Amino acid sequence: MKEQKKIAVLGGGSWATAIVKILSENLDTIGWYMRNEQAIDHIIENEHNPNYLQSAELNAEQLDLSSNISEIVANYEILIFAIPSVFLTSELKKLNTSIKDKIIFSAIKGIVPETGLIIGEHFHKVFNIPFENIGVITGPCHAEEVAMERLSYLTIACQDEKKAILIEESLRGWYIKTKISDDIIGTEYAAMLKNIYAIAAGIAHGLGYGDNFQAVLMSNAIREMKHFIKKVHKMKRNINNSAYLGDLLVTGYSLFSRNRQFGNMVGKGYTVRSAQIEMSMIAEGYYATKSAFKIAKDNSSCTPIIDTVYQVLYAAKNPKKEFKKLTDKLN
Numbered sequence: 001m002k003e004q005k006k007i008a009v010l011g012g013g014s015w016a017t018a019i020v021k022i023l024s025e026n027l028d029t030i031g032w033y034m035r036n037e038q039a040i041d042h043i044i045e046n047e048h049n050p051n052y053l054q055s056a057e058l059n060a061e062q063l064d065l066s067s068n069i070s071e072i073v074a075n076y077e078i079l080i081f082a083i084p085s086v087f088l089t090s091e092l093k094k095l096n097t098s099i100k101d102k103i104i105f106s107a108i109k110g111i112v113p114e115t116g117l118i119i120g121e122h123f124h125k126v127f128n129i130p131f132e133n134i135g136v137i138t139g140p141c142h143a144e145e146v147a148m149e150r151l152s153y154l155t156i157a158c159q160d161e162k163k164a165i166l167i168e169e170s171l172r173g174w175y176i177k178t179k180i181s182d183d184i185i186g187t188e189y190a191a192m193l194k195n196i197y198a199i200a201a202g203i204a205h206g207l208g209y210g211d212n213f214q215a216v217l218m219s220n221a222i223r224e225m226k227h228f229i230k231k232v233h234k235m236k237r238n239i240n241n242s243a244y245l246g247d248l249l250v251t252g253y254s255l256f257s258r259n260r261q262f263g264n265m266v267g268k269g270y271t272v273r274s275a276q277i278e279m280s281m282i283a284e285g286y287y288a289t290k291s292a293f294k295i296a297k298d299n300s301s302c303t304p305i306i307d308t309v310y311q312v313l314y315a316a317k318n319p320k321k322e323f324k325k326l327t328d329k330l331n
Helices: 014-023 037-046 069-075 085-092 119-127 143-147 161-171 184-207 211-232 242-253 258-267 272-278 284-298 304-314 319-327
Strands: 007-010 030-033 063-066 078-081 103-106 134-138 152-158 176-181
Touching (some): 007 014, 007 069, 014 030, 014 143, 014 161, 037 063, 063 069, 085 284, 119 134, 134 184, 152 242, 161 176, 184 242, 184 258, 184 284, 184 304, 184 319, 242 258, 258 284, 284 304, 304 319
Parallel strands (some): 007 030, 007 078, 030 063, 078 103, 103 134, 152 176
Antiparallel strands (some): 134 152
């Protein structure tokens, strides 16, 4: 690499662990904030995260670990956020140092519940960070396959091409292929929406729908995604690119998808609350559904799949009846 910037990852989950693993191939030192001090001690001693992706080998000598978010933010120029969206506001409230002059890249595939904004827009509107200092890291990519060093693809989006290239070079590796995009808003909305469609796929599977219906569901989902994103951020984009369609497919079909798993449980008869308790990880699509439903209505978007998932998750409607009605709306 021609230039190394001081990069830190914020978050202690599977995606954060995967990003740290990827960065370790290219950087001498990686800052890493996680609030779990016991996990930090375990990583230092045993060189793997005890709670997520335990098979991912980590070099403790490369890691500047801290449970103090302000310390990490103060010492690093580029911050990669991989904190679940539902916890982002509470974590940022712990800061006693400014992030206004930092470069922010979001690896969060969700929406901030308190503001109803995707992560980039949240940092821009709440913290006055210019869009040229905000970027997105998206897939198609599952953290679990990164841990197994299976060939994976990442898309890095930023208005400032130089910053996008810098992150791209930091993440590129022998099992990671990377590309850059200037569609920061579209790729982030796509990363949020695909989790909702994965929940829909999971509910359908739990209800007993087969592969034929799943194919129709995913075909309609990518068209619905195109319509939704065009309404909120109109620009020239190819919705069939990997950052949109590819990320949707891997999330909708993969056994690693926690959103599909969550939907599958709901389809099998779990209540929303019991499914959340049963899962050990956050299903970002649950929180995204409420905001996406509102955004769609505010923009007069036709989104029958999002509407159906919303009715099941937030209006406590019967999944079987709602999906029967959905089948008549798809083509």
